[in-house]
Amino acid sequence: MITTTPGKLIAFCVLALCALSFPPRDSLAQQTAIDPVALEKLRAMTDYLGSLQSFSVHTHNTLEELLDSGNRVDVDVSADIIVSRPDKLQATRSGDLVDQHFFYDGATLTLFNPTDQVYATEPAPPTIEEMLDLARESLGLDIPAADLIYGNAYELLTRELDLAMVVGASVIGGIRCDHLLFSRPGVDFQLWIGAEGTPLPYKYVVTDTGFYNRLSIGTVMSEWNTAPQTDNTLFRFEPPEATRRINFMPL
């Protein structure tokens, strides 16, 4: 015979409460969808960009920063980039008090500040990909939108994805684009890829979701040129007179 003691009743209530207070897993599971159409569009873009022997693009980068006061400010830097695969890259940055040239000719990389008349040169590996790794990991340098320049960008971008979706249609700088959203642990990124003609990226926003303030870095790309001038002299740095050579601080 079953007896109902207060103890048993409470125990039942405890179990019921535990069951009720679990988060709604099903609704979370719905968000972890990978839309193959979004992946296809991403693949089309990275394949196309990877297939280009050379290209140049104007980028406008907005970096969200947090002041110590907690207020958010944006720092804007524009950069013109010329890439010639497999081993040449040149970038010119101008913006909030930045006037800087970056040269990579397959043997060395150089950072040059014309206003301050200083430059630093380091030996560099023989491919753009290895050079970007070195610049980022050993020197603390970032080339705007470098994520997309990598030859294996698709593999890098789709690693650990738990969300890939087409947000919708959009127009960036007069170009009709597909707006895509991808998510992986700690990072969300959005891409706007040309919907008609060549699948070039026109906007790229990376959001740090691992930190509660969710700061982003955004890049708007324009003036794509898939057949730019790629004179070797463009990528080689000749120090003008009166410039001084300095060093990179090790990280």
Added chain:
Amino acid sequence: MTRILKFVMLAAALIAMLAVDMSFVLENNLPIPFKRDLHAQLEQLVPNAEAILGVRRRTRRRTAVVVGSAAAASTAAAQQQAYEAQQQAAAAQQQIAAQQPVAASSQPIIPVGSAVKTLPGNCKAVPVNNTSYSDCGGVFYQQAYQGSNLVYVVVAKPI
């Protein structure tokens, strides 16, 4: 007996609910006060976005050593010690600074390796072996790139 049992069961229920809610909060990156510290510890160890440069840049920037002025350099060195990863380096720097003080005794000692964005006043250029140093009241600085930023790094007195 039943009273004690009741109390124990209720307490257990409350703890269970709290635990469940907590895991939900952590999973979903909700802004709760201690989350920040937790993340600050983790991000040093686990850069979770190898390819996504923006996030890496941000992490690095938060832990950068650059400080606004030379006067703040010593405080920055103290703060720097708080970062576990850099603790040893900072200690080593301080030792060097203690052995060969680069500033006159009346001034705060600025550790070798500290970086500042702008030089203090009254500096004069001192070229040594094709390298240009700035002598600012006995503290020597050498210009360098920290990432893409131009900074002045405190160095031992060049011979």
